[in-house]
Amino acid sequence: MKTAVMPLAFDFEGQAVRTINRNGVVWWVLSDVCAVLDIRKHRDAASRLDNDERGSVLVDTLGGPQEVTAINESGIYSLVLTSRKAAAKRFKKWVTQEVLPALRRTGTYSIGIQPDISHVLGVAEAAILTSQNAVRVLTPKAQAYHSLTCMDGLHTLTDAAKLCGQTRNQFLSKLEVLSWIYRPGGKGCWSAKADKIKAGYLTHKYCDIRDADGQLKTRSQVVVTDRGVAKLKIILARLENTMLAGDAA
Template sequence: MTHPPGQPGGGGGSGGGTTGPGREIQTFQFGDLPLRTVMVGGEPWFVTADALAPLGLNRSSLAALDDDEKGVQSLYTLGGYQQMSIISEAGLYSLILRSRKPEAKAFKRWITHDVLPAIRRTGSYTAPAADLDELEVARRYVLALEAKKAIEAELAIAAPKAHSWDTLASGDGDFSVGDAAKILSRDPVIAVGERRLFTVLSDHGWIYRGGDGRWRVYQSAIEAGRLSELPSSHYHPRTGELVLDPPQVRVTPKGLAELHRRLGGMQPLRMHEQIALPAP
């Protein structure tokens, strides 16, 4: 793991739980379990051990996170400064999606309804809103709105790129089940569509249907490097609340090669040829 982007491994300052100027640990309670948070680069990060506990996960789950979703930070504790593993908000959502514990849903709601709103009311941990004058509250509210609009603008610019081949597949990336079916069907002896490929994956014991009827990936298939899950979410059109959707099943190059072999493919896999994409 590395330090979060733009942040040093350690920090100055002492006392009061600070990890450096403008950064301070804040602890929330999920029942009897603490969740320590710290602002890094203007965004909330979470102490990994605290996030794993209510989800019933262990540190092996961190292997599924991207490098920019995890890091190490020097945080002040009662025993002095300690190097502690932390994860970003996106990394936390990814772990929630991987949890099989019933409490994961309540934990997600607590994060989105209590923890993050409490953090973003002020944009930092330096002072609660009650201690701010009306002008400062209004200023921070405007800054929060501007930040939200900036993120929405970046997402709008990035959306068309999702239709490019570079995004859908590369030698180092993975594939949606639909695109994996198209690649496999390039072999004359294989005729498989998206629906049938889902059935094939289920028959091989790589995926299963969750309680909501949506496909989920077995952890064994992830650990074997055959499949991955892509966390997905959307904002509720009426409330603006972030809603976590079921993760998307993705086929890795290793999984694609094994499927090609199991389905009796005769020709070499051609993963780098462009796939016909639907119009945006």
């Protein structure tokens, strides 16, 4: 029986491209790649690839586990050669010069401007050396908070609220009204709307933490990208102006 995996969604020029790690090899969701390359029939595209360039994977989605076709790096290059879209060359460069090197170095990729990785690694190494004793005594809750907030280009809902000049409660209420976030079943933790993930405004951050009993658990939290913060500042400013105009009238 296949086990559903959680894909990592990256942003390429405003379009979401999901990837899956299979035994240390990056596989790409075919339908997302075809959308970027303007290839309309992704099933036909899959049939033109060699057997070792394509495969099916079971991924977690907001609607539950879903089986999708994925392609490896060789498959990516095969499709790029068949695409007539001007973005194909930029997509190939993005894959080879940004995403894959970042994944191989750090196992992650953040949406937005990439920092000087050598500087980041130097700062991280120094921080680790100076804080090892403190980390050992962190509670599981504090460890989870640390993991969820140390993100380049991503912001927790609380931090995003501050950046937008809102209190956390105001911010969450407005995001719910604007259909950016929701609570599955009307309760529990917040989840990001699928269209906002696809647009590159929101994503989920996952981390493994140990509870007070030492059990390993995976925690998910909605986070806002730099692109999402910029978009929300515009939307919230418009809402405020509309409200002020209504009060004046």
